[in-house]
Amino acid sequence: MLYEITITQFKKMLENLSRILEKGEKQAETKKFDPTVLLNARLAPDQFNLTKQVQIACDTAKLCASRLTGKEAPIHEDNEKTMAELKSRIASVVTYLGNFKSGDFDDAENKRVSQPRWEGKYLLGEEFAIQHAIPNLYFHVTTAYAILRHNGVDVGKKDYLGEMPFKK
Amino acid sequence: MLYEITITQFKKMLENLSRILEKGEKQAETKKFDPTVLLNARLAPDQFNLTKQVQIACDTAKLCASRLTGKEAPIHEDNEKTMAELKSRIASVVTYLGNFKSGDFDDAENKRVSQPRWEGKYLLGEEFAIQHAIPNLYFHVTTAYAILRHNGVDVGKKDYLGEMPFKK
Numbered sequence: 001m002l003y004e005i006t007i008t009q010f011k012k013m014l015e016n017l018s019r020i021l022e023k024g025e026k027q028a029e030t031k032k033f034d035p036t037v038l039l040n041a042r043l044a045p046d047q048f049n050l051t052k053q054v055q056i057a058c059d060t061a062k063l064c065a066s067r068l069t070g071k072e073a074p075i076h077e078d079n080e081k082t083m084a085e086l087k088s089r090i091a092s093v094v095t096y097l098g099n100f101k102s103g104d105f106d107d108a109e110n111k112r113v114s115q116p117r118w119e120g121k122y123l124l125g126e127e128f129a130i131q132h133a134i135p136n137l138y139f140h141v142t143t144a145y146a147i148l149r150h151n152g153v154d155v156g157k158k159d160y161l162g163e164m165p166f167k168k
Numbered sequence: 169m170l171y172e173i174t175i176t177q178f179k180k181m182l183e184n185l186s187r188i189l190e191k192g193e194k195q196a197e198t199k200k201f202d203p204t205v206l207l208n209a210r211l212a213p214d215q216f217n218l219t220k221q222v223q224i225a226c227d228t229a230k231l232c233a234s235r236l237t238g239k240e241a242p243i244h245e246d247n248e249k250t251m252a253e254l255k256s257r258i259a260s261v262v263t264y265l266g267n268f269k270s271g272d273f274d275d276a277e278n279k280r281v282s283q284p285r286w287e288g289k290y291l292l293g294e295e296f297a298i299q300h301a302i303p304n305l306y307f308h309v310t311t312a313y314a315i316l317r318h319n320g321v322d323v324g325k326k327d328y329l330g331e332m333p334f335k336k
Contacts, residue, residue, distance in 0.1 A: 005169075005302075009298055009299065043314050112335075121334040122335055123335070126169075127333050131332060131333070136325075139306065139313075142306060142307050143310060146314045161303055164291060166290070
């Protein structure tokens with residue numbers, strides 16, 4: 001289930017994120033303000049702005065996939081300056097995630113996962129996914145959403161959640 | 169894994185949420201303002217305030233557990249007026265979640281899950297957990313965090329994520 005709770009769902013959430021950014025872009029166009037205002041917006045002076053929230057959401061998704069499987073992730077320079085560039089970054093991560101298959105995660109559960117700032121400490125793959133990557137992914141997508149909403153962009157819970165595979 | 173990705177992690181996140189509320193309470197005490205100001209704070213005029221974010225986070229967790237297993241959830245009246253009452257609501261959900269065992273979720277994956285507003289449509293248990301309950305839980309905890317942070321409460325990512333089971 002590690003594949004479904006990370007890759008499949010991260011892909012969906014990044015696509016939702018791209019669509020709420022588009023809503024921000026359209027709002028800027030309609031109200032005739034510079035969309036960069038939204039990209040630089042933040043909820044607290046010492047919190048990351050919208051651009052950085054999107055960059056970290058992308059990195060959380062790609063590095064989770066890469067760390068759990070050992071497959072190299074695409075490199076991004078953190079130099080996006082426009083909505084279009086951010087959407088293109090999201091798209092590149094969505095494409096990367098799209099290359100994974102459930103079987104790539106066969107050994108992921110007990111894989112030792114670490115990152116530079118953990119100074120040699122590690123989590124097991126399942127712990128990393130459930131307690132670190134997933135909460136972080138949702139944190140940054142929700143914060144991006146909150147920044148847009150706080151700035152008057154007409155986004156709602158359905159934009160955040162995306163389509164549900166309802167059955168009758 | 170449904171038990172670990174919902175119950176175990178929801179319990180942890182609700183405990184983290186209780187602690188960030190406490191940070192808000194202390195900030196109100198230190199700066200000598202009425203903590204109700206924080207409880208009524210919101211990020212947009214048409215978004216739910218802090219109190220409601222906490223109530224929905226609690227309900228998302230308890231109803232996910234209840235819908236996936238068929239075990240009745242505690243009833244809450246949505247009448248909390250203070251930080252203490254909100255923390256007590258969180259505690260009651262944490263206690264409820266603490267009564268579940270992994271085995272309670274043996275049939276959860278393919279269970280048909282519905283809720284009143286879905287007008288008869290349903291999701292399978294795994295879809296409901298991964299695409300609905302989990303993103304919603306994180307959404308409301310993150311939004312509660314964002315409201316506090318936006319109002320100058322000294323909360324950081326570590327408060328949101330909680331302790332990691334690091335190994336050396």
